[in-house]
Amino acid sequence: MNPAPRGRSAGFAPSAYYDEGLRAHMLRIYNYMGLGLALTGLVAVVVAATPAIYVPIFSTPLKWVVMLAPLAFVLFLSFRIEAISAGTAQMLFWAFCGVMGLSLASIFLVFTGTSIARAFFGAAAMFAGMSLYGYTTKRDLSQFGSFLMMGLIGVIIASVINLFLGSSALQFAISIIGILVFVGLTAWDTQSIKLQYAEHHDSETSQKLAVMGALSLYLNFINIFQLLLSLTGERE
Template sequence: MDPIQNRFGYGAQAQSAALFDEGLRKHMLRVYNYMGLGLVITGIVAFVVSQTPALYVPIFSTPLKWVVMLAPLAFVFFFSFRIHAMSAATAQLTFWAFAAVMGLSLSSVFLVFTGTSIARTFFITATMFGAMSLYGYTTKRDLAQFGSFLVMGLIGVIIASIVNIFLGSSALQFAISVIGVFVFVGLTAWDTQNIKQQYAENFDQESQQKLAVFGALSLYLNFVNLFQLLLSLTGQREE
């Protein structure tokens, strides 16, 4: 091949790779921004409700608490099955609504645990999440091989949690929390790598936006669940 042609060919490839990397960085930043804003909405709603007896008393002292507790799960199923049919704007609004409903569900945390332990657990969660998400983004190792085990672990944690609602076993709850922490730490790295791999520069703006929202939902769920599990292990309860 002509050296000049070879030089221009390599230059074009390098430029294309640079554009792809820049687009990927913007995409991941959008994902983390959506996730972060979702956590802010959740935190604000949870705190406001917990500080307003007129709101939390009718919820947590009546069977309505079960609706509030199960509503986030219904949102996740709806989101998963309808994301492809939604517009990007609808997907964003649905995610913000989900974050608000999750905040309503988590408001009981402020009623059970001290503010100091909540803050401490949040920063521990943020540190663990950040480290594992960074690992998932930067590692060259294919984490797909661990995906099936993590999903099986997640299903096991969910089933055990439902069973323990009726058993009320502290020992089982402790085991669920410990196993759950490992599962969601692994899922954080795995989901981050999946989000990175799913990005494609030839997606149109609408598709990239929806992909970012769905990615944010995955990471948001990992963060919230990890926070709850760590809080059940290390949180100090109100006296």
Template sequence: MNTISPFSRLTQASEAFDTDLRAYMLGIYRNMGLGLALTGLVALAVAATPPLSALIFGTPLKWVAIFAPLAFVMFFSFRIDRMTTAGARTAFFAFAAVMGVSMASIFLVYTGTSIASAFFTAAAMFAGLSLWGYTTKRDLTGLGSFLMVGLIAVIGVSLVNLFLGSSMLQMLVSIVGVVVFAGLTAWDTQRLKSEFVEYRGHQALDKMAIMGALSLYLNLINMFQLLLGLMGQREE
């Protein structure tokens, strides 16, 4: 009669856990990547259609384009518990499309080279920090509260500066913002890993993965926009 040793059972359980965790995280990154692709396509389409871009950014509709993503995120966060997994995924991609409309203006303001440079810089930072957050043994929980305070400050000052138009203040916000979203990338990655450990096998985990994709998406998008503001060259 063949028997499996306790060590073999433990090894198999560990391998199964690692496989499930990798699949969970890859699913989050896949949804995030699809959201980024949708945002880019919508932004390019709006920027490449002069009548549409003029209608949006040459009229008071620009304020709707600016604030719609923020309103969408708040709505999404409050309604996620009442959504199905399919509904949450649809809402995430709808948000990505709305963000694309909002971001179309960057193609009208900055050169293509500086946009690409800022994006690849942000993507490289994101990949490194997310990998660190996934692999580090250091508990980043305490960092979360500090980063959230920084995030609220960045959002508040950015909104105020929409009306002040101070270039010096904008530069300061951009530098602080890059640091905050860099930290959030590592913190969110570790948080998502911890959530999988806690809720593995629970039905709610699928929706939590969608929210995780949204969190990482926002970290990368915001790092990109802030870096573009710091290093981007404007169209002449």
């Protein structure tokens, strides 16, 4: 009897043991992501409510360090995940979420609480729907990967350009396209995470995959939220 091929067909093979393990793996990822968002929100609220913290940060060039620090964490985790332990990866993920909260504290100084809540729940609905689709669909979403990555690069370049132009029309276009890109990435990443689990990694590797999966989904959610807030938010 020929062994089942590795990859997509093996990943979706009907097996009670496989299904139970996959559910546990995905639950761990969503738990990491949920706790990370909670930590981010808590830090953001505390910092925004404490002038002694946010004034020295957001009124000085230090704000650029705070804004760019999350990117440094993402790059380090992405390129060094193989060389670090699962415990270290988890610690870096929590540190990243905390720093992201520090970076996002400024939204509470700019937008009304109602519009922030509205954008959050709107982002949550979009994220949940597309992640569920990515998890349950039998359609191969890998074909959209290159298109979504090109869209992501385009959004990043346009955002950098608009830092200097300050165009409201361009920002509107960036928000619309960006939301579509990150909504698509949510489904794509969810299916990719599911397929990675099918490769039957050891416990240490599975834990690191869970951290990286949570990081990917966390970033998608945060970007959907920020773009939706930019598009619909009411300023103080």
